[in-house]
Amino acid sequence: MSDLSIEQGMNEKFASQSKKGQGESEAFLSAFKERRTYYQISKNAAIPDSRVEEIVKYTIKHVPSSFNGQTTRALILFNEDHDEFWNTTSTILSSMLPADQMAKTQQRLDGFKAGHGTVLFFDDESVIRQQQEAFKLYADNFPIWANQSNGMAQLLIWTALEKEGFGASLQHYNPLVDAAVQTKWKVPLEWKLLAQMPFGVPTGEPGPKDFKPLDERVWTAGKKD
Numbered sequence: 001m002s003d004l005s006i007e008q009g010m011n012e013k014f015a016s017q018s019k020k021g022q023g024e025s026e027a028f029l030s031a032f033k034e035r036r037t038y039y040q041i042s043k044n045a046a047i048p049d050s051r052v053e054e055i056v057k058y059t060i061k062h063v064p065s066s067f068n069g070q071t072t073r074a075l076i077l078f079n080e081d082h083d084e085f086w087n088t089t090s091t092i093l094s095s096m097l098p099a100d101q102m103a104k105t106q107q108r109l110d111g112f113k114a115g116h117g118t119v120l121f122f123d124d125e126s127v128i129r130q131q132q133e134a135f136k137l138y139a140d141n142f143p144i145w146a147n148q149s150n151g152m153a154q155l156l157i158w159t160a161l162e163k164e165g166f167g168a169s170l171q172h173y174n175p176l177v178d179a180a181v182q183t184k185w186k187v188p189l190e191w192k193l194l195a196q197m198p199f200g201v202p203t204g205e206p207g208p209k210d211f212k213p214l215d216e217r218v219w220t221a222g223k224k225d
């Protein structure tokens, strides 16, 4: 039995349904196509904070990782803690950037702070080090694989939050903010900050998006039908 109610609910809902090979990828693919970068977000919540927590836990639990090392960590900041993160980011950046550059950056930061919450994504470097010790042949690859697994979790959480009615974006103010995050939220030193995902109910639409020709990006070989 799972300790996540989201998982129990899904098990019950889908218990009687067929699992594979029934064209059931459409809902998944469409959800992930609809995921976009939303910069205009509000403090409104599409769902309770506890449901966001469940979605993040569910994703972090089930996302694949190299050697099942389960290296991804997340800290979800809601409400005042979310505000504090973006205020702190602003303080740090304003001490580093010239005033004219900071004005533009501040506008962006205000946009993220206008949201309801932020998911911080980390890799646990203590686990990566254990993997490197245990499998010396692949030592150089473990940090890369951990990053890849983290990116998978980011995409899934981004998509799920938007399915629930939020808009989100992906930001990278690490490593500038790492020490402040460690101090304020008592994050272990071994957790390496990789990305920040501010989210809130959208107040605007995503921008246009161009696509490169797919034939240049995807090749096939041996295709039969």
Ligand SMILES: Cc1cc2nc3c(=O)[nH]c(=O)nc-3n(C[C@H](O)[C@H](O)[C@H](O)COP(=O)(O)O)c2cc1C
Binding pocket: 035, 036, 037, 038, 169, 170, 171, 172, 206, 209
């Ligand atoms: C690995 C990765 C890093 C990104 N870093 C940033 C970032 O630092 N700041 C930002 O505003 N958007 C960032 N983005 C968002 C991309 O700019 C965006 O996903 C892309 O332009 C496609 O638009 P879409 O998300 O609406 O589909 C990042 C996306 C990815 C996948």
